[in-house]
Amino acid sequence: MSSQSVTYELEYFKYLVGRAEVARALFALGGIPYKLVEHIRNEWHKQRNDFPHGQVPILNVKDAATGNVIATLSESSAIERYIANLIGYHGNNAIEQAQIDAFRLQFFGALYAYYWTPAEGKEQRAVGVKSALENLFFFHERALAKNGGNGHYVGDRITIADLLATQLKQFAIREGFAELVSEEAAPLFNKVVENTLAEPKLKAFYEDVKERNEAQITENLPSYFCPPPFRLPAKN
Secondary structure (H helix, E strand, O other), X not given: OOHHHEEEEEEEXXXXXXXXXXXXXXXXXXXXXXXXXXXXXXXXHHOHHHOHHHOOOEEEEEEOOOXXXXXXXXXXXXXXXXXXXXXXXXOOOHHHHHHHHHHHHHHHHHHHHHHOOOOOOHHHHHHHHHHHHHHHHHHHHHHHHHOOOOOOOOOOOOOHHHHHHHHHHHHHHHOOOHHHHOOOOOHHHHHHHHHHHOOHHHHHHHHHHHHHHHHHHHOOOOOOOOOOOOOOOOOO
16 A cells, blocks of 8 residues: 555644654654644543553554544554655665664663653662663764764664654753763764754754753653553443
């Protein structure tokens, strides 16, 4: 089925810069239009049980002629790979695809050092984040050098790994860890971020990200990795 015969509907939380970001960036990179359906974070518990696996983001793939849902994709990593493959930005072969997936998992491993530490344990969280990022960059700087230091994680074009690197830096700055993602701390990582931000197709997208980051801080919105408590469907 060609991309012209389907439409896309991406569902996620309003304002939040989180797990739907890479999917949104990939749509922008591929020039593919999509409808964004935004949910109110504090009202999510009323809808959660109606969604696949009780979570967002989800991507509804619809028949362009009838509007019927052909498939509903869940899990951000699966959605990202689907779009990246659709637009030809998920590596040139199976090895490159596996490398991209490995970097993706490593980025989220670093983020868990922040989100799995209780908010009241601020000092403990800072120590955990510092250790996680230093470890990440020790290995990633070496991998980036092996790729020629060309401003990309895999190959010579933007991939999911590059987009996640950019999101990680923006997240770290927003949460007060700017020094840990500075050019001095990780020069080749920062080169990836600079290349990604300089991509003309992503200019409008990253301007929107900046506005939503500011809104997230101003409105003191909860972290996107901390979901509301799960509620099982009521028994009849």
